[in-house]
Amino acid sequence: MTQADDARVAAVSWLFISDLHLSPDRPDITGQLEGFLEDWRGRAQRLYILGDLFEVWLGDDMAGEFGAHIAATLRRFQAGGSAVALMHGNRDFLIGERFARACGATLLEDPQVLEIHGRRVLISHGDQLCTDDLAYQRMRRLFRRRGVQRGFLALPRRLRARIGGWLRARSHIDTRDKPPEITDVNEQAVTATLRAHGVDCLLHGHTHRPAVHALDIDGRAAERIVLGDWYTQGSVLEWDADGYRLQRLVRSQASRSGSETGDPVS
Ligand code: MN
Numbered sequence: 522m523t524q525a526d527d528a529r530v531a532a533v534s535w536l537f538i539s540d541l542h543l544s545p546d547r548p549d550i551t552g553q554l555e556g557f558l559e560d561w562r563g564r565a566q567r568l569y570i571l572g573d574l575f576e577v578w579l580g581d582d583m584a585g586e587f588g589a590h591i592a593a594t595l596r597r598f599q600a601g602g603s604a605v606a607l608m609h610g611n612r613d614f615l616i617g618e619r620f621a622r623a624c625g626a627t628l629l630e631d632p633q634v635l636e637i638h639g640r641r642v643l644i645s646h647g648d649q650l651c652t653d654d655l656a657y658q659r660m661r662r663l664f665r666r667r668g669v670q671r672g673f674l675a676l677p678r679r680l681r682a683r684i685g686g687w688l689r690a691r692s693h694i695d696t697r698d699k700p701p702e703i704t705d706v707n708e709q710a711v712t713a714t715l716r717a718h719g720v721d722c723l724l725h726g727h728t729h730r731p732a733v734h735a736l737d738i739d740g741r742a743a744e745r746i747v748l749g750d751w752y753t754q755g756s757v758l759e760w761d762a763d764g765y766r767l768q769r770l771v772r773s774q775a776s777r778s779g780s781e782t783g784d785p786v787s
Contacts, residue, residue, distance in 0.1 A: 532566045532602060535637055537758040539571035539646065539726025540750035542612065545587045547576075550751050553772050555594055557755060562601035571726045571748060572610025572631070572646030577689060579681045580674045581620040592623035599625035610727065611648045611661065615670060634718055637760050643718050647725030647747075650706035650714065654699065705730065711745060712738055722746070724758065731756050733767060 543551055561568075574591070584592070599605045605626040609616060621628045632645035652658060663669055673681065696704060705728050715723055715736075721743040731749030735742065746767060749756030755770025 532564055533638075533761050534561075534565045535567045535569065535760045536561060536565050537569045537571060537644075537724060537748060537760070538751075538756065539608075539610065539748045540573045540729060540756075541570075542573055542576040542750065542752065543587075543591060544576035549772060551591070553751065553755050553770065554591075557757070557770060558594060558598040561603070562598055563603070565603045567604045567606065568598065569606050569608070569629075569635075569644065570626075571608045571644060571724070572648075573612045573726065573750075574607065574610070575613040575616075577685050578613035578615045579678075579685045580615055581617045582674075583678055583681065584620055584623075588620065589623070592620060595624040595626060608644070608646055610646045614665065615674065632714070632718070634720055637765075638762050640722060641720045642722040642724050643715060643720045645714075645723070645725045647706060647727035650710045650725065651704060651728070652707040652710045653703050653705075656695070704728065706745075712736070715743055724748070726750070731767060731769070 538557075541550055541554060543554065575588075581588075595605055605624060606629050607616065607621055607624065607626040608629040608631050616628070618628065629644075631649070632643050635642050635644050648657070648661065673684070676684070706725070711723060715721065715738055721738065721741060723744070724746045726748040728747060729750040729752075730747055732747050734745040734747070736745055737743070746758060746765070748758055748767070749769065754772050757768050757770060759766050759768060
């Protein structure tokens with residue numbers, strides 16, 4: 522068996538990441554993603570990005586040099602033999618087919634059931650489950666309307682950039698002023714969603730509270746796995762035939778030369 526065959530046989534790991542919030546202002550996060558992808562190139566079967574890859578996305582036509590660089594980085598990883606799938610987050614739900622294609626990725630519906638090494642798991646960004654945050658859910662319903670999105674994407678780029686900046690400032694203030702339980706998932710919403718999909722495992726991001734929670738649904742054991750954000754360190758869920766491991770990716774000091782002003786908003 523050649524070394525290439527060996528790599529192919531060994532590539533059974535599925536990787537899940539979310540909430541990187543990439544932006545040109547945070548080269549340290551981009552650098553960590555590049556290192557992570559280089560490390561796993563040819564060794565992972567699939568990579569799932571469960572939303573908020575970018576801090577903000579104002580349309581594929583505004584991807585710019587930075588977006589093109591990230592697309593090329595993902596494409597190189599995909600060319601190494603790993604499938605790449607991309608789910609929208611609340612920051613980058615305007616990512617379209619054009620950008621996904623540039624990444625060599627497929628766009629995923631949120632939520633959806635995925636069979637991971639024999640286990641049926643519901644994957645989602647997770648913002649829909651934060652049902653206690655009524656103001657946010659109202660805004661989400663509005664922004665997810667196709668007509669609203671089409672209208673926004675038809676606006677001149679400069680105007681889109683201004684609206685985007687304004688929305689980010691608003692979101693920052695709103696999140697800061699809300700008690701933490703409001704911005705976390707609602708347990709009843711989680712239970713109802715798992716029940717509706719007939720699964721006993723939920724995997725999501727968004728809340729920036731990495732953890733594995735044990736649940737009880739109608740007397741049966743269930744789990745909720747939460748991916749972490751990449752503001753101060755990385756977070757990955759690695760899932761292979763032996764099960765899953767939720768891991769923290771420490772960021773080396775050398776790569777932290779970028780600004781550290783990232784705010785921990787979801
Ligand atoms: Mn989010």
